[in-house]
Amino acid sequence: MQRQEDETYLGRTVFKVIGHKQDYEITFFSKRGKEWDYSLHFANESGDEDELLAVDARIEEDDEWFDRLLDAAMDTLPGEE
Numbered sequence: 197m198q199r200q201e202d203e204t205y206l207g208r209t210v211f212k213v214i215g216h217k218q219d220y221e222i223t224f225f226s227k228r229g230k231e232w233d234y235s236l237h238f239a240n241e242s243g244d245e246d247e248l249l250a251v252d253a254r255i256e257e258d259d260e261w262f263d264r265l266l267d268a269a270m271d272t273l274p275g276e277e
Contacts (some may be wrong), residue, residue, distance in 0.1 A: 197224070197273040204230050207269035210239045218243030224269050227261055232266060250258055 197207030205226045212219050219239035226232045250253050255262050 197269045197271075198230075199240050199273065203228060205273075207272065209265045209268040211265065211268070213247070214242070216247050216251075218247075222255070222269075224266055225262070234262075 197205060199205055204237055205224065207225045207267040210219055210221045221237055223235045223237075224229065224232050225234070234255070236248065236250065236255065255265070
């Protein structure tokens with residue numbers, strides 16, 4: 197995760213889903229660190245589109261799962277000086 201000079205945040209998390217062949221990457225963006233937009237895609241190479249859509253649906257429906265993915269990205273944010 198990086199905080200830009202204009203105070204926006206941009207970060208990503210690569211993760212696996214049990215039973216899926218491909219890894220996923222979720223990219224997070226926020227203007228002030230309160231409301232987050234995201235983009236989900238395959239991390240390395242293309243995979244099953246239905247699996248990707250199922251993961252996206254779970255992210256939309258499961259706030260706890262979304263928060264864990266976001267927390268993983270936030271854990272890489274360099275300390276403020």
